[in-house]
Amino acid sequence: MPPKKAAKQVQARGSEAEDLIEEYLVSQYKPFAINDIVQNLHNKVAKTAAVKALESLASAGRITTKSFGKIVIYACNEKELELPDGVQESEYRPETLAQWRNELAEVEKDNLQAQEVWQKVAREPTNEELPRLIKQNCQTAQQLRDKLSELQTNWEPQDEVVVERLMAVEAQVDKQLKLRARLVKNLLALIKDSVRPSNMAEFLVSTVELPGFAACSNTNSLIGRYRF
Template identity: 35%
Template sequence: MMPPKKQKLQNGLPSRTNQEDQTQTTELLTYLKSKYRPYSLTDIQLNLHGKFKKTQLTTILESLLSEKEVIVKTIGKTNYYCYKEIIASDNASIDELNDKIKKTEEELSGFVAKVCEITQKPTLTNEMLKRTIEETQQKAQTLRDQVAIAEQKSKNESGSETTMNYVSNLIKLKEKQQKIVCYLPK
């Protein structure tokens, strides 16, 4: 049996004709494009959870460098690889983004105005609500007392018309008092 053939070199790098090499290259390229930040060789290997050996990564990255899909920055002895600069395809997309920014800023200013409006309105505190309840209860008690006094006077006095009107008015007040509802916001 003959030993396997050596790979042909293109620009000093092994050619990538193998389908598996192509899928690995595209996987690495999509990873670098999605993160869009510089990574060292070991960082890439760790982030991809050991899918690639260091030698594989080196050859793939070198081939991507030759195709100008990736850029490299050398700091000391370490190379940092990053996807090439992403450039907007046309001015229309930039204009769309600027329009979105303006709309978002307008919405934000509307929300800020609403917040200012809400914070400037006086709100009822628990103490104020308690005071209002106490005042309402005192008024109700006063009305009950007036009705009781009127009932006693009507029993003591015999059928005077003014007393009857007074009593009927107090009874009406008592009915209104029973209809009083104290509204408490939640």
């Protein structure tokens, strides 16, 4: 047997269409055009019936309409503000709202300060961790005292002379390294400006054997070894 056709949806008309459209506009509390109303109601009301229902609702003052050229917008009537039980309208004056905003800003500021304090406290060791940390620091301090005592006991006058010489040599070597690095940098800049090689590394390694330089197998470096 062929499948039975689905029963055709019965569309609202007259007062039923008016109640349906008014209920929808009240629930949404925003304006709609006729096509949007019909579409959003999923064709429960035909467009022709919807037009008649909207005209009837507007004539009865149950909805508000506004025309923009050829387009008419429909919306439910504006609702009066309903305050909860025990709330007075005087509590919502502009001066009161401004005061509440200022109080809210102060509370948020205090909240940020409290969070900063909390984060600082959270970084501190807990009471349970303090004994272990104190013991660990005491052991470290004792080790340092023992090391210092050992150095003082085994210290010899000639050791001080050796240390001073080592420090002087280190300062001299550091000074020479900086000086020679500056000389090499200036020399490379001079070669680059005068010869203008396309590849400085290849030029230094394979093209010219400069006095004071030794070629290096690593062509990725600008120079291999600098001899003075």
